[in-house]
Amino acid sequence: MNAPHAGPTADEKIIDETSIRYEGWPIVGVCFLVATFAWAAGFYGQGVYLAELQRVHGWPASLISTATTCYYLFSAVLVVFVSEAIRTLGPRRLLIxxxxxxxxxxxxxxxxxxxxQLYVAYALIAFGWAGTSLAAINNTLGLWFDKKRGMAISLALNGASCGGILGVPLLVGAIGKFGFPATSIGAALVIVIVAIPAILIWVGRPPKRTLPPADAFATAPAPAVQSIAQMRRAAFGSLSFWTITVPFAMLLIAQVGFIVHQISFLDPIMGRERASIAVALMTVMAVVGRVLFGFVVDRMDQRKAAAVSAISQAVALIVMVNTRNEVTLFTASAVFGFSVGNMITLPTLIVQREFSAAAFGVLVSLVTAICQFTYAFGPGIIGLLRDVFGSYVVPFYACAALQMIAAAIVLVRGKAPQAV
Known part of the structure; x- marks a missing residue:
């Protein structure tokens, strides 16, 4: 007969996520490094590739942009299966x-x-993006963190912003000195030489917990174990799932669309150099917002935080299309940037709070895939509206409207916690 309160076995450990010596914190550092490379090569690097491929081959932007859209759509399909991949391969093998x-x-x-050949290269990057970006990092950290998961994810995903702050200038500078072919090979070597040893050294077997996560302390009997397919079917019938997925998909359409077009919007007003500074300021503020948010996110109403963030970005966009004052444009870019990182982090944290721990990885992958599939069309939609109306006024007002609607939808709650 099993003892009801048996102590930890040899394979189990008392987990104190608040301790600086907890084994999960080095994993956060590795995920930060992985995110830096993933976003530098797989997200922010897309703009560099487009410009260089146009310059070197003279290909039209529409051809390259189509390949980019296919890349995002293909990787969105792959992201759905990240949870299964981690269960089968383990976090170390998947990240490598x-x-x-x-x-x-x-x-x-x-x-x-x-x-x-560009489509082949982008297909490879799509596989890599699925195995190193948001879903992979969230699923990996979910194996080590429960109570401090919000802080861990926020800190790790600052690597995404560093990928833009450091990666793009380094790529552009190296291309100017060594050329595009040599730089792409050099960047690949740096990614492998730096990231793989870090993963091998610090990403091992996740700990076995002696106590279940906080959402398991319920008076009702534990639900039967569900298969991954059952979890997905149950999620599709859950109001909570859709009031997370739909508003964040809308928010990311607006956010990614604005980020891609920000320099094109600001260039005629302040020039390319100062427009680049505004982009850098926005990215730095994304880091600041993530760090500050990480310290309080586990104690706050995350849906209300998402609504406030959405409204602040909408106001920033409305201000930008109604002024030509450079100080105001810089300020609005900073306000917009403060919530950029949190818009990526918040869906994961709301899923953790409102759904069972067993479903966390599956649902995070599903939400991420749907949002990525949707925002893949954001830059193209904004570009089309800009061409039709002759300026960015209508497109950015449309983005602001999406954000306001999303702010209202995200406040609608289902039953919590969900046994899915």
Whole structure:
């Protein structure tokens, strides 16, 4: 007969996530590093690739943009299965495979001589992006953190902002000195040489918990174990799931669309150099927002925080299209940037709070995939509206309207916690 309050076994440990010596914190550092490379090569690097491929080959922007959209859509499909991949391979193998794929694609993109080769390179980067970006990092950290998961994810995803702050200037500078083909190979080597040893050293087997996560302390009997397919079906019938997924998909359409077009919008007003400074300021503020938010996110109403963040970004966009004052434009860019990182982090944290621990990885992957599939069209929609109306006024007002609607939807709650 099993003792009801038996002590930890040899394979289990008393977990104190608040301790600086807790084994999970080095994992946060590794995920920060992985995010830096993933966003530098797989997100912010897309703009660099577009410009260089146009310059070197003279290909139209529409051709390259189509390949970019296909890349986001393909990687969105792959992201759905990240949870299964981690269960099958473990976090160490998945992260290593992701790093190798994104490095291989990055090396290849500088060597392409025809459009079909670009699609091959982007397919490799898509596999790498699925194995190193939001879903992979959230699922990995979820194995080590429960009570401090919000802080851990917020800190790790600051690497995404560093990918923009450091990665893009380094890529552009190296291309100017060494050329695009050599730089793409060099970048790939740096990714492999730096990231893989860090993963091998610090990402091991996640701890076994002696106590269940906080959401398992319920008076009702524990639900039957569900398969991954059952979890997905149950999520599709859950109001909470849709009032997370739909508003954040809308928010990311507006956010990604604005980020891609920000320099084009600001360039005629203040020039390319100062427009680049505004982009850098926005990215720095994303880091500041994530860090500050990380210290309080586990104790606050995350849906209300998402609504406030959405409204602040909408106001910033409305201000930008109604002024030509540079100080005001810089300030509005900073306000918009403060919530950029949190818009990526918040869906994960709301899922953790409102759904069972067993479903966390599956639902995070599903929400991430749907949002990525949706925001893949954001830059194209804004570009089309800009061409139709001749300026960014209508597109940015449309983005602000999306954000206001999303702020209202995200406040609608289902039953919590969900046994899915």
């Amino acid at each position: 495979m992701g790093i190798i794929a994104i490095a291989a694609g990055t090396a290849l993109v500088g060597q392409v001589t025809s459009p079909w």
